[in-house]
Amino acid sequence: MGNDLIQITSTADTPQEQVGAGLRPAPTGSCEKAVTFFIETFGCAMNVHDSEKVAGTLVARGYRAVDSHAEADLILYNTCSIREKAAGKVFSYLGTLKKAFRNNPKIIGVLGCVAQQEGEAIFERAPQVSLVCGSASYTRLPDLLEEIEHGNRRVMGLDLDTDECFETELTRRDNPFRAYLTIVEGCDQRCAFCVVPYTRGPERSRPSDKILDECRRLAGEGYGEIQLLGQIVNAWKDPSSARLTFAELLGRVAEIPGVRRVRFTTSHPRYFTPDIVEAIDSHPALCEQVHLPVQSGSSAVLARMLRGYTREQYLEKIDCIRRARRAISISTDIIVGFCGETQEDFEQTMSLLDAVQYDQVFSFKYSPRPNTAAGSIEDSVPEEVKAARLAALQERQRQIQIGTNQALVGQVFEVLAESFQPRLGQVVGRTSSNRIVNFPGTPGEVGQYLTVRATSAGPNSLVGEKL
Ligand code: SAH
Ligand code: F3S
Numbered sequence: 235m236g237n238d239l240i241q242i243t244s245t246a247d248t249p250q251e252q253v254g255a256g257l258r259p260a261p262t263g264s265c266e267k268a269v270t271f272f273i274e275t276f277g278c279a280m281n282v283h284d285s286e287k288v289a290g291t292l293v294a295r296g297y298r299a300v301d302s303h304a305e306a307d308l309i310l311y312n313t314c315s316i317r318e319k320a321a322g323k324v325f326s327y328l329g330t331l332k333k334a335f336r337n338n339p340k341i342i343g344v345l346g347c348v349a350q351q352e353g354e355a356i357f358e359r360a361p362q363v364s365l366v367c368g369s370a371s372y373t374r375l376p377d378l379l380e381e382i383e384h385g386n387r388r389v390m391g392l393d394l395d396t397d398e399c400f401e402t403e404l405t406r407r408d409n410p411f412r413a414y415l416t417i418v419e420g421c422d423q424r425c426a427f428c429v430v431p432y433t434r435g436p437e438r439s440r441p442s443d444k445i446l447d448e449c450r451r452l453a454g455e456g457y458g459e460i461q462l463l464g465q466i467v468n469a470w471k472d473p474s475s476a477r478l479t480f481a482e483l484l485g486r487v488a489e490i491p492g493v494r495r496v497r498f499t500t501s502h503p504r505y506f507t508p509d510i511v512e513a514i515d516s517h518p519a520l521c522e523q524v525h526l527p528v529q530s531g532s533s534a535v536l537a538r539m540l541r542g543y544t545r546e547q548y549l550e551k552i553d554c555i556r557r558a559r560r561a562i563s564i565s566t567d568i569i570v571g572f573c574g575e576t577q578e579d580f581e582q583t584m585s586l587l588d589a590v591q592y593d594q595v596f597s598f599k600y601s602p603r604p605n606t607a608a609g610s611i612e613d614s615v616p617e618e619v620k621a622a623r624l625a626a627l628q629e630r631q632r633q634i635q636i637g638t639n640q641a642l643v644g645q646v647f648e649v650l651a652e653s654f655q656p657r658l659g660q661v662v663g664r665t666s667s668n669r670i671v672n673f674p675g676t677p678g679e680v681g682q683y684l685t686v687r688a689t690s691a692g693p694n695s696l697v698g699e700k701l
Contacts (some may be wrong), residue, residue, distance in 0.1 A: 244284055246263055265335050268298040272306035276323070277314030279499065281346055283405075283414035285312045288345065290404035291375045301404075303331065308341045309363075313348035316599035324348045328360040340362040341382060343367065353392050353603065367391040370420065381521075411650060411681055413457035416446050417483070419463035420473075423502065425529075426540045426608040427572060427600060435465070441474035441571065442483055446490070453492030458683075459650065462489060462498040468505040470500035488517035495650065495666065497521045500567075503528065503616035504542045506551045515541035515559045522560045522667045527567035531586030532579035535572055540607065542554065545586065552590050557650035565594035570627060571620030572600045573611045579624050587630050589639060593667065595631045597606055599624050632693045639669075639691035646701065648669065649686045651679045670695040 258506045271292050275285040276501055285383050288310065289299060300306050309331060315321040324344065331342060343365030344356055352370030357363060364387045367378060371391030380387045393575040408412055420435040421428075449460055462484075464470055472478045478486065496519050501510070508618040514520045526548075530536050533544040555562050570585060587595070649663035654677040661675030665688065671694060673686050 241572050246297045255391060255415040263438065268296060269308065270300045270306045271297045271310065272300055272303055272309040273312060274303075274327075274355065275312040276320060277312070277316065277346065279370075279414060279461070280313055280396055280416065281314060282408075283416060283463060284346065285310075286407050288312070288375065289408075290406035291372070292338060292379070293406050294404050295376065295379060295697055299679065301376050303334070303340070304543045306340060308343065310343040311344055313346040315347040315351050315433060315603070317598060318603070319601065321351070325359055328363065328410045332360075332362050340622045345369070346374075350392060350394070350433040351429065354390065357388055365389050368381070368394070368433065368435075370394050374483045375504075409447065411457065411652065412459040412461055413452045414461050414463055415445065415448060415452070416440070418469060420468075421465035423466060423542070424607065426538060426542065427529075427569060427603065427606055429603040434465065438471060438512075439473055440606050442478045442486070443474050444470045445483065446486055449487050449490050449608060454488050456492075456603050458493065459497070460493055462487070463578065464498075465500065466505060467498045467506075468510065471524070474678060479509065480505075481507065481513040484510065484513045484520055484584070485517055488513075488519035491582055493519055495521050497523060497668070498560040499525045501526050503548050503551050508554050511554055511558045511562070522562045523565070523613050524555055524562055525565045525567075526555075528586065528590075529567060529569050530575070530579065532574065532575070535575055535579050538574060539569075539572060540673070545582065549586075549589065561667065563593040563669070564590065565596070566590070566592050568595055568627065569600050570597065570623040571615035573602075573608055573614050575600075575615055575623075584627065584630055587627070587634060591634055592631065593635070593638060593669070597624055597627050597631070613652035635693040636691070639693065639696060642669075642688050642696060643691050644688065646685060646687045647698070649673075649684050649698070651675065651682050671698045672696070673698040673700055675700065 271338060273285045273289055274570045277280055293299065298307065302683045303309055311324065311327060313324050325461055328342065331340070339362070342363050344363055345367050346369055349356065353366065356366050364382055365378060367375065368391065371393050378389045378391050397524045408472055418437060420437045421431045422437045424431050452460060468480050470480050470483065484496060484498065487493060488699045506526060514522065528548055531545055536544060552564065555564060570580065570583070600615070601607050647665040649665055649671050651661045651663045653662045654675065655662060659674055661679055663671045663673065663684065665671060671686055671688065685701045686699055688696040688698045690697045
């Protein structure tokens with residue numbers, strides 16, 4: 235959901251008693267030090283989950299996760315290239331690493347979307363890099379690591395034509411309550427602004443039986459919340475003979491004993507069908523939350539973006555969600571300043587905010603990307619106009635959220651306590667509708683589902699008290 239830059243780091247795992255000589259993990263049972271690794275992640279939930287898959291692959295080979303660059307033999311940088319700013323960070327980051335570890339060089343790998351996009355050019359610009367691997371090639375990581383272990387210092391995995399999906403048994407999940415699970419990889423949509431189809435490859439769906447087996451295993455391991463992921467999660471098509479629809483799959487996951495919450499992201503309006511809303515209405519474990527990126531409120535801009543729907547068709551989907559028995563929260567992604575966007579087009583996006591009353595909006599200035607259909611068209615909206623539109627949009631949305639959140643004061647929610655802030659003595663929890671609620675509590679409550687009444691509200695979160 236929303237590609238706001240988030241940064242996570244790998245955390246230390248149970249130490250493995252395995253040997254390392256350079257980057258050569260040795261057989262179990264040896265008493266030498268294990269090869270250590272550190273992964274830094276930028277980008278969306280898919281990237282966060284990819285890092286968990288990579289970490290799992292490394293741990294299975296005898297590597298050990300550590301908490302800092304300094305302790306690591308192998309540093310992996312999982313990158314995002316959705317906007318130029320995100321992509322540009324990679325080379326400055328690599329330069330910083332080079333300086334910091336001049337006297338103690340590390341093995342460095344670049345993963346993810348920038349790896350896929352820049353490919354071999356990364357070795358030219360940053361010769362200290364040894365591994366370049368795009369997300370569609372993570373199934374090849376064991377082979378690539380083996381090459382590095384044998385001393386090869388220029389190793390690449392950039393296949394996009396793979397139809398394999400990553401075997402999730404090796405995944406090492408960072409969040410103790412929420413398990414991410416990719417059900418469909420890649421994207422075939424080719425929105426005019428988006429680099430994802432070029433960095434993550436064609437759409438491939440996992441069969442329903444494998445997904446359901448994995449969800450049962452995760453529930454058995456104590457993950458109460460499962461978040462199904464896909465660039466277009468609702469474009470998932472069951473390749474197995476069961477031929478479940480996406481809405482049926484949601485229902486089946488929600489019925490698994492031990493599963494308390496199911497979320498799914500990101501939905502594309504074109505594939506958003508009424509049976510998804512019916513599934514949410516009839517399965518309490520399906521969260522009251524839909525992320526439905528609109529990108530623009532102007533049908534003319536939507537057509538140039540190649541989104542495949544008009545403003546009116548999008549608003550029909552919103553009506554369908556609003557007619558549900560449950561109060562489903564709706565969030566979206568918006569791009570301002572796409573090529574040729576007029577002030578009138580932008581006003582239509584502003585009026586869409588008023589019409590929909592979103593609970594959350596992730597908004598971005600248009601950034602031209604290589605290989606995309608719009609990348610070769612003039613980026614015609616000046617930077618200062620983009621900045622002014624973004625600020626106006628964010629302010630309008632802030633006012634809307636103050637109103638919608640205020641209206642929730644006095645209501646009672648089931649909240650999953652996700653973390654504790656010792657300085658404030660507060661628990662940070664999340665409602666089924668994905669709202670953050672802060673309330674007085676204890677560290678021992680983290681992981682529990684609690685009943686909380688909202689006592690006040692700001693634009694981005696609620697304050698509450700336990701009942
Ligand atoms: N389906 C994906 C979308 C990935 S991109 C998902 O999981 O969310 C996330 C958001 O980044 C998009 O919805 C869009 O609003 C924004 N975005 C994508 N390409 C962009 C670009 N070139 N410039 C600005 N924003 C962009
Ligand atoms: Fe990108 Fe459009 Fe696919 S935003 S991820 S090409 S649905």
